[in-house]
Amino acid sequence: MMTIPGARRATLIDCASGLAVAAAGREDLVDQHEDAAGATDVVRAVLSSPALSATPTGDDIEEIIVSGTGGYHLLVLTGADFDGHLFVHLLVDRENGNLALARLQMHRLVQEITDGRHDR
Template structure:
């Protein structure tokens, strides 16, 4: 599945408000869908790059021999889900950032769908 189709699939998840595919090494977005005036996905993508980098530094400082699957940020009205993508040869520097309306979304299903989309995505 290409990036455009993956973003469309993400937007079809119940409660989806916006999605971005982002490189956490550069902070640059490879593609976005949804969002709008109140949700600037380019700014959010860059900001969430800092979240990932921070967590990776903490894991390194603690000498944790593990990888991040996803990061959940829970707001009063939204879920912000950051899913780090696997590559064929280990971890890649890409992540999917999905914003969900908390009243409409099913978090467990959204995580399941993101995992499926990740496995089909070819960059």
């Protein structure tokens, strides 16, 4: 994940506990545990809000993008069911990164993670 152009930090997060499973990248930005807790709060807020659904039956949220002045926070979920799944928080530098490319590569990597998990 850190080979994605502009990637500054990546954290793999357990949805149920809100804890970091793994992290890479710049530690000076935020501690991996703070990163996991804050990102989990965002995901929970989005998933629990009917106002953020585009269909009457609800959407299966795949990703959440938060734009900041210095970069993009890309939260990619591994499945529609929040409990028992993982998600990835990738921080992409605005000047050196490409959000569209990061999204494509992250979805491919998350697919590899979930495919590997089901093979066990």
